[in-house]
Amino acid sequence: MSSLVSLDSARDASRYGHKAAGLAALLQVPDVRVPQGFAIDAAAFAQHVRSVLPAGQWPERIAAGDASARRADRLEAIRARLDAAALDPAFEAELLAAWRALGASPVAVRSSALHEDAAGGSAAGLQETELGVRGEDALRRAVKRCWSSIYSERAMTYLARSLSSQGARVGVALVVQRMLDADRAGVLFTSDPLRDDPGTAVIEATRGLGCAVVDGVVVPEVLRVDRASGGVLSRQEALAPVIVRMSAEGGVVREAGAREVEPVLSDEDVRALLAAATSVERAAGAPRDIEWCFAQGRLWLLQSRPIVRRQAERVGRGLSGDRTQWVWSNVNVGEALPGVATPLTWSVASKFSDHGFRSAFRSLGCEVPAGAELVGSFDGRIYLNLTHFMQIARQVPAFNARMLLEFGGGGGAEEIERQVAPGRWGPFLLRAPRVAVGLLAENLSLDARLREFERDFADSRR
Numbered sequence: 001m002s003s004l005v006s007l008d009s010a011r012d013a014s015r016y017g018h019k020a021a022g023l024a025a026l027l028q029v030p031d032v033r034v035p036q037g038f039a040i041d042a043a044a045f046a047q048h049v050r051s052v053l054p055a056g057q058w059p060e061r062i063a064a065g066d067a068s069a070r071r072a073d074r075l076e077a078i079r080a081r082l083d084a085a086a087l088d089p090a091f092e093a094e095l096l097a098a099w100r101a102l103g104a105s106p107v108a109v110r111s112s113a114l115h116e117d118a119a120g121g122s123a124a125g126l127q128e129t130e131l132g133v134r135g136e137d138a139l140r141r142a143v144k145r146c147w148s149s150i151y152s153e154r155a156m157t158y159l160a161r162s163l164s165s166q167g168a169r170v171g172v173a174l175v176v177q178r179m180l181d182a183d184r185a186g187v188l189f190t191s192d193p194l195r196d197d198p199g200t201a202v203i204e205a206t207r208g209l210g211c212a213v214v215d216g217v218v219v220p221e222v223l224r225v226d227r228a229s230g231g232v233l234s235r236q237e238a239l240a241p242v243i244v245r246m247s248a249e250g251g252v253v254r255e256a257g258a259r260e261v262e263p264v265l266s267d268e269d270v271r272a273l274l275a276a277a278t279s280v281e282r283a284a285g286a287p288r289d290i291e292w293c294f295a296q297g298r299l300w301l302l303q304s305r306p307i308v309r310r311q312a313e314r315v316g317r318g319l320s321g322d323r324t325q326w327v328w329s330n331v332n333v334g335e336a337l338p339g340v341a342t343p344l345t346w347s348v349a350s351k352f353s354d355h356g357f358r359s360a361f362r363s364l365g366c367e368v369p370a371g372a373e374l375v376g377s378f379d380g381r382i383y384l385n386l387t388h389f390m391q392i393a394r395q396v397p398a399f400n401a402r403m404l405l406e407f408g409g410g411g412g413a414e415e416i417e418r419q420v421a422p423g424r425w426g427p428f429l430l431r432a433p434r435v436a437v438g439l440l441a442e443n444l445s446l447d448a449r450l451r452e453f454e455r456d457f458a459d460s461r462r
Helices: 013-026 042-052 060-065 071-086 089-100 136-151 153-166 267-284 341-363 386-393 401-408 415-421 426-444 448-460
Strands: 004-008 037-040 107-113 128-133 172-178 186-187 200-207 221-226 232-236 241-245 253-258 288-297 296-307 374-378 381-385
Touching: 004 089, 013 037, 013 042, 013 107, 013 172, 013 267, 013 296, 037 042, 037 107, 042 089, 042 136, 042 172, 060 136, 060 153, 071 089, 071 136, 071 153, 089 136, 107 136, 107 253, 128 136, 136 153, 136 172, 172 296, 186 267, 186 341, 200 267, 267 288, 341 374, 341 381, 341 426, 381 386, 386 401, 386 415, 426 448
Parallel strands: none
Antiparallel strands: 004 037, 037 172, 107 128, 107 172, 186 200, 186 288, 200 221, 221 232, 241 253, 288 296, 374 381
16 A cells, blocks of 8 residues: 555545644645645554564653653664664655655655644644755655654653543654745734634744744744734734745755844735635634745745644532633732733643642642632633632631632622532531641741752752
């Protein structure tokens, strides 16, 4: 059976990965240009790995095994073996024939791992991409490098977590596409990912190839665009110390850049991008993260994948289940974390805050349901769920909503009182003697624990 198919036939994500399947879907969208290419079945990767490595070094075994097997030095040795091994002769002949059918022109070789670009997790950028690949020898090397890149330390760490939490499949399909020498490129989100706003698109753009944006080597021009009118709501100036372009010798080169004086995208460019993105989103039925470029004045789409969002936390038993009625406040937390939180800040602050509040409630003798949603994000700002705070704090005798608002700030006392029934004090009172002894012991040992923390912190910092 053939290991290669034309890109428009690579619809099966279980064989060709979500990236290839997304490109196959893009090719079906009217009035959208996508560079020609082909996809390589993940079975070819599996055959290469199994012909070179013992079973204990197959990627699924390492990802599911002990963390020591994922040490950087061990993974690097495996990558070197895979890169040095010859391709299967039948596969190599098929690969070169498909490349010649593209006109033997420069190509981009991109991973399309089976766990990559899925709706529940993107894994974007963890596998290699080889740009400006010229000639047969370079194509052979690029294919092997993209395959072996699953053995990088960060890719394996991500895969190990995905296997345990999502049951991700392990395998690397590839996409080979005709390379475009872009003069402008970037990414477009059809829904603002920070504010969760479907009425606003976000475009990031730079001069040259879009890998400069994706790899973070430039500060791109950032536009927030009203989708209804096409008007630019805000434009952040680009700062591009380098411009990445395709090299005539193969690969890419970095040229000196500068702070932009003229906008990277014109109003006409923005309208063209919005029109194409709207067609893609309509066909997909959901918001999309789209890579694009302009080459010789024409717009091309290079990739389309779901926008991965933070999943809503489960609401536990015994808590108010109507999220639309909960009372939230950022009066207190907003002083410590003003402004919009980026996804990285949110991922750290939300877990830190949730853990801290749960520990504080438990230390006072309150039971905290596992599904309590204590912190949340609205328009990128962090809020506290006063409804759930009150439902937990009501276990303390005589505690009421007005006392809660005095501690945490905000309003809505009447609404909170209406939502939250009086708590049962019996279990709290039975635990009170033990809790009091524990609090006293903690306070008596505070100085010693503080000194131990300072020693540990100093060691960690060094």
